[in-house]
Amino acid sequence: MNKEKQKSVLILGGAGFIGNNVTRYLAENRHYDLTVADDFSAGRKDAELETLCAKHGIRIITADFSKQKAFELLDTHYDDVYVLASVVGVNRCIEEPEEVIRINANIILHTTEWLRTAKPSRVLFASSSENYAAATDIFNYPVPTAETVPVCIADTRHPRFTYAVTKIFGEAAFFAYGRTLEIHTTVVRYQNIYGPRMGFKHAIPHIIERIYKGENPVKIYGAEQTRAFAYCTDAAEGTVRALESDASNQQVYHIGNNDEITMDTLTRKIGALMGYTGGYEEAETYPGSVSRRCPDITKAGNDFNYHPKVSLDEGLRKTIAWYRSFFDSGAAIPSGGFKAPEALNYKK
Numbered sequence: 001m002n003k004e005k006q007k008s009v010l011i012l013g014g015a016g017f018i019g020n021n022v023t024r025y026l027a028e029n030r031h032y033d034l035t036v037a038d039d040f041s042a043g044r045k046d047a048e049l050e051t052l053c054a055k056h057g058i059r060i061i062t063a064d065f066s067k068q069k070a071f072e073l074l075d076t077h078y079d080d081v082y083v084l085a086s087v088v089g090v091n092r093c094i095e096e097p098e099e100v101i102r103i104n105a106n107i108i109l110h111t112t113e114w115l116r117t118a119k120p121s122r123v124l125f126a127s128s129s130e131n132y133a134a135a136t137d138i139f140n141y142p143v144p145t146a147e148t149v150p151v152c153i154a155d156t157r158h159p160r161f162t163y164a165v166t167k168i169f170g171e172a173a174f175f176a177y178g179r180t181l182e183i184h185t186t187v188v189r190y191q192n193i194y195g196p197r198m199g200f201k202h203a204i205p206h207i208i209e210r211i212y213k214g215e216n217p218v219k220i221y222g223a224e225q226t227r228a229f230a231y232c233t234d235a236a237e238g239t240v241r242a243l244e245s246d247a248s249n250q251q252v253y254h255i256g257n258n259d260e261i262t263m264d265t266l267t268r269k270i271g272a273l274m275g276y277t278g279g280y281e282e283a284e285t286y287p288g289s290v291s292r293r294c295p296d297i298t299k300a301g302n303d304f305n306y307h308p309k310v311s312l313d314e315g316l317r318k319t320i321a322w323y324r325s326f327f328d329s330g331a332a333i334p335s336g337g338f339k340a341p342e343a344l345n346y347k348k
């Protein structure tokens with residue numbers, strides 16, 4: 001392919017879990033000039049990323065994009081921009097809610113202002129199912145939940161919701177700038193994406209870590225709560241298809257899976273896959289955690305043929321294998337690893 005005709009694509013937050021999968025999908029399935037921009041606060045500068053970037057000639061820019069100055073390091077124009085950079089994780093929200101607000105809001109403000117000059121053809125903002133958690137929990141909005149659900153925060157005083165507040169703000173900001181600047185703008189709301197390299201702050205790595213380290217009985221936090229888990233490669237493909245779809249301008253899509261499962265079943269399934277034969281006991285989960293979550297993914301299926309392919313068993317096997325080898329290596333867990341809900345420093 002003629003190099004001059006290649007599209008240039010920026011993946012902001014491209015070293016993170018989903019960002020890395022999006023970058024890999026683009027590298028392996030498209031012929032674009034790719035740039036990953038990340039401050040590596042959560043993203044991993046490991047051999048996997050370095051090999052991927054070296055193999056496909058992907059440029060890495062390291063900077064804190066909550067600061068306006070970082071945008072000077074970027075090229076003057078990109079065709080497509082994926083905005084995945086964000087502070088994530090319940091622990092961070094509960095322990096440093098003001099940092100979640102500061103960092104996420106600044107990334108959104110500076111990126112949208114930068115769009116004025118960079119003028120990409122398309123931009124995609126990564127949002128979250130947290131945006132409508134209260135609608136399903138308090139107002140009994142139907143589950144599986146479609147994109148028409150009103151966004152809703154249960155309590156603005158609760159630190160848990162700082163993340164969702166920034167995501168609601170981000171959706172509105174990108175749609176507003178996109179409309180004014182005539183940039184094709186798409187929002188994807190990820191719903192429980194999992195897989196290797198997903199960090200150490202989410203339910204699945206927590207369960208694997210506790211079983212690996214010998215917890216017995218294994219605690220099942222929020223046993224009756226339900227979630228639906230989508231494997232990272234499916235989510236990455238869905239993300240790229242969302243941005244590239246002609247139907248996706250000014251649209252929100254739920255990117256996830258619609259196989260709803262209780263935390264009880266999930267925990268026991270991981271235990272069985274890891275060969276754990278001990279007992280289980282129920283425990284109270286994180287404050288503000290929703291009782292049911294499962295996306296309706298019909299719209300993404302209709303608009304760009306998004307149909308997750310990887311089964312939960314297959315995805316969990318790959319995920320467990322990655323975490324096992326990480327723990328076996330003796331490497332330090334970047335975030336300190338699992339923190340029980342009761343150990344969180346939550347000041348009411």
Ligand SMILES: NC(=O)c1ccc[n+]([C@@H]2O[C@H](COP(=O)([O-])OP(=O)(O)OC[C@H]3O[C@@H](n4cnc5c(N)ncnc54)[C@H](O)[C@@H]3O)[C@@H](O)[C@H]2O)c1
Binds near residue numbers: 017087088
């Ligand atoms: N994983 C999920 O299930 C899920 C669910 C809902 C929404 N999301 C959203 O999807 C996106 C990707 O999530 P993820 O799970 O890959 O998280 P992640 O933490 O692995 O990725 C986020 C990336 O952003 C980078 N980053 C953070 N602050 C930055 C800054 N100031 N400047 C530059 N880079 C910065 C981090 O280093 C990291 O690489 C996020 O916007 C997240 O809110 C993810």
